[in-house]
Amino acid sequence: MVAIISMVLALTFILLDIGRMDRFWHALVYGNITSVLAYEVRFYVVYLILLAAELWFAIRHDLVIAAQGTGLKASVARFLKFGSTDTSEKGKEKDRRWLKILGAIGIPIAIFGVHGGTGLLFAVVKARAYWNTALFPVVFVLSALVSGTALVTAIYIIKTKVTGKQLDLSLVRSLAGWMILFLMIDVGLQFFEWIVGFYGLQEDALAALYFQLQGANAWVFWLVQMGIGVAVPVCLYAVKSTRNSPTAMLIAALAVVAGILGVRFNIVLPALVHPLLPGLPEGQYYPTLLEWTASVGVIALGMMLYTIAVRVLPIDEA
Amino acid sequence: MNDARKMAASAGEGPRWAMVIDLAKCIGCSTCTVTCKAENRTPPGVSYNVVLTQEKGTFPQVSVEHIPRPCMQCDRPACAQVCPVKATYKMENGITAIDYDRCIGCRYCITACPYGARYFDFGDSYGQEMLSFEFVQAAEYGVDRGPRNGFKAPKGTVRKCTFCFHRLSRGEEPACVETCIGDARYFGDLSDPNSVVSKLAAGPRAFYLKETMGTLPRVIYLK
Numbered sequence: 001m002v003a004i005i006s007m008v009l010a011l012t013f014i015l016l017d018i019g020r021m022d023r024f025w026h027a028l029v030y031g032n033i034t035s036v037l038a039y040e041v042r043f044y045v046v047y048l049i050l051l052a053a054e055l056w057f058a059i060r061h062d063l064v065i066a067a068q069g070t071g072l073k074a075s076v077a078r079f080l081k082f083g084s085t086d087t088s089e090k091g092k093e094k095d096r097r098w099l100k101i102l103g104a105i106g107i108p109i110a111i112f113g114v115h116g117g118t119g120l121l122f123a124v125v126k127a128r129a130y131w132n133t134a135l136f137p138v139v140f141v142l143s144a145l146v147s148g149t150a151l152v153t154a155i156y157i158i159k160t161k162v163t164g165k166q167l168d169l170s171l172v173r174s175l176a177g178w179m180i181l182f183l184m185i186d187v188g189l190q191f192f193e194w195i196v197g198f199y200g201l202q203e204d205a206l207a208a209l210y211f212q213l214q215g216a217n218a219w220v221f222w223l224v225q226m227g228i229g230v231a232v233p234v235c236l237y238a239v240k241s242t243r244n245s246p247t248a249m250l251i252a253a254l255a256v257v258a259g260i261l262g263v264r265f266n267i268v269l270p271a272l273v274h275p276l277l278p279g280l281p282e283g284q285y286y287p288t289l290l291e292w293t294a295s296v297g298v299i300a301l302g303m304m305l306y307t308i309a310v311r312v313l314p315i316d317e318a
Numbered sequence: 319m320n321d322a323r324k325m326a327a328s329a330g331e332g333p334r335w336a337m338v339i340d341l342a343k344c345i346g347c348s349t350c351t352v353t354c355k356a357e358n359r360t361p362p363g364v365s366y367n368v369v370l371t372q373e374k375g376t377f378p379q380v381s382v383e384h385i386p387r388p389c390m391q392c393d394r395p396a397c398a399q400v401c402p403v404k405a406t407y408k409m410e411n412g413i414t415a416i417d418y419d420r421c422i423g424c425r426y427c428i429t430a431c432p433y434g435a436r437y438f439d440f441g442d443s444y445g446q447e448m449l450s451f452e453f454v455q456a457a458e459y460g461v462d463r464g465p466r467n468g469f470k471a472p473k474g475t476v477r478k479c480t481f482c483f484h485r486l487s488r489g490e491e492p493a494c495v496e497t498c499i500g501d502a503r504y505f506g507d508l509s510d511p512n513s514v515v516s517k518l519a520a521g522p523r524a525f526y527l528k529e530t531m532g533t534l535p536r537v538i539y540l541k
Contacts, residue, residue, distance in 0.1 A: 019423015019438065019474030026422050030403035037402035037426050126531060127396060127432035276434040277387065277527065279370025 009302040043113035062314035115144040128271040130208035142186040149179040150256035157250040208270035229259015333507035334412035336536040338518045343502035346384030350494035357493035358456045364437040366479035389435040389479035390535030397427035418472035441473040
C-alpha cells in the first residue's frame with residue numbers, strides 16, 4: 001500500500017513539474033525507442049498495476065469476509081472483491097501462489113525498471129559529467145532500498161503507537177538493521193563515484209563536487225545528508241539502549257528520510273548549475289514558495305490517501 | 319567526412335543545411351542575438367542565439383574571444399535521443415526540429431544538450447515594454463501560431479533555434495547570417511561538395527564545439 005501511494009505521489013510530482021500538464025497522456029501515446037524516459041514512463045505504469053494486483057491478492061480473502069458485514073467498509077469490499085467469494089484455505093493458498101508469481105515479476109521490474117531505470121535517466125546524459133557514470137543507476141537502487149526500509153520502519157512504529165497495538169521490537173530492530181546496512185553500502189558506492197570523478201580532473205565534474213562540498217549550499221551535504229541522513233541514524237543504531245528503543249528508531253528512520261531529501265537536491269543541482277560552455281550564465285536555484293507548498297500538499301495528499309485506505313480496506317488484518 | 323555524416327548526406331533529396339561561423343571575423347557585437355530576437359519574437363528567458371564572450375590571459379597578454387552559439391543542429395542530436403515523445407527529431411534537411419504541439423515540457427532535452435541551446439518557454443512576455451509583443455508570433459517551421467496569448471502559443475514547451483526554417487523555405491538565409499556585420503557567418507548545403515560551407519568545413523581552421531560529445535554538429539567554427 002505504501003509502495004502504491006509512493007508511486008502515485010511520485011507521478012503527481014512529475015505531473016506538476018511538466019510544462020504541459022494537459023499533454024501528460026502524450027507520454028503514453030507517443031514513444032521513442034532511444035529514449036530511456038519513454039521506457040521509464042511505461043515501467044512506472046506497469047509497476048503501479050502490478051503493485052495493485054499484489055495488494056488485491058494479499059487482501060482478497062479479507063475483502064470477501066469484510067463484504068459480508070454492513071457499512072462503508074463492507075460496501076467498498078463488495079465492489080473491490082470483483083465477484084470473488086472463495087473463503088476456503090485452498091483459495092488462500094491460490095492467492096499466495098499468485099503473490100509469488102507477481103513478486104517474481106515485480107522485483108526485477110522494481111530493481112532494473114523502476115529504480116535502476118530512474119538512475120539510468122541521469123546516467124545516460126553525457127552532457128552532464130556528474131551524472132554520466134554507470135554506477136549512478138546502482139546508487140539509485142541502493143538509495144531506494146535505504147529510503148524504502150526507512151519509510152516502512154517509520155510508518156510501522158507510528159501506526160502501532162497511534163493504534164496502541166503491541167509493537168514487535170525484533171521486527172523494528174531487523175528493519176533498522178537492514179536500513180543501516182543499505183545506508184552504509186549507499187554511502188560507500190557514492191564515495192567510489194566521487195573519487196573517480198575527482199581523479200578525472202574534468203572541469204564540470206570537479207565543479208559539481210566543489211558545489212556540494214564547499215558551495216553556498218554545502219550545508220545540504222554536510223548537515224542534511226551526512227549529519228541527519230547518516231551520522232544520526234548510525235549513532236542511534238550503534239548504541240544498544242537507543243537501538244532497543246522504538247522512539248529512537250523512529251527518529252533514526254525519519255532522519256534517513258530527511259537525509260534522502262538532501263541527496264535528491266544534490267543529485268539534481270550540482271550537475272545543472274555549472275555552465276555548459278564558458279560564458280553561459282551560472283545556474284541559480286532554490287525551491288520557491290510555490291514549490292515548497294506544492295510539495296507539502298502532494299505529501300499531505302499521500303498521507304490522506306493512506307489514512308483513507310487503512311480505514312476502508314482490510315489491510316491490517318492481512 | 320565521418321561515416322555518420324556521409325550517411326546523413328546521402329539520405330533523401332534536397333539540401334542539408336549547415337552554418338559556418340568564422341571566429342576571426344566575429345567582433346562580438348551581438349547583432350545576431352538581437353536579430354534573432356526580432357525575427358523569432360522569442361519571449362524573455364528564451365534566446366535562440368547568444369554570443370559567449372570570454373577574456374583570456376592576464377594583462378598585458380590578454381585576448382577576447384567571442385563564440386556565437388545558435389543550435390548546432392547536430393547530426394546525432396542528444397536531445398532527440400532522450401525525448402520521450404519524439405517531439406524533437408531530425409528533419410531530412412539537417413535541421414533538428416521541435417514539434418511544439420507534441421512537446422510535454424519535461425525538459426529532459428535541456429539537460430541532454432551539451433551546448434545549452436535549448437530553452438523552456440515559461441510563458442513570460444515583453445508586453446510591458448513592447449505593446450505589440452502579444453499580437454503576433456513568428457511562424458516557426460512555417461506554422462502560423464497566432465497571438466502570443468492565444469491557444470497555439472508554444473508556452474510550457476521547450477524552444478530553440480530552427481536555422482530560421484521559415485525563411486529558408488522562402489529562399490532567404492537565417493536572420494543572423496543576413497545581418498552579421500562582419501560577414502562572419504556562412505550558410506549553405508553541406509551535402510554539396512562545392513558549396514562555400516563544404517569548402518570552409520573541410521579547411522584546416524574548421525572545428526566543432528565539444529567534439530568529444532560525438533554529436534556531429536552542423537554548425538562549424540573557424541579558428
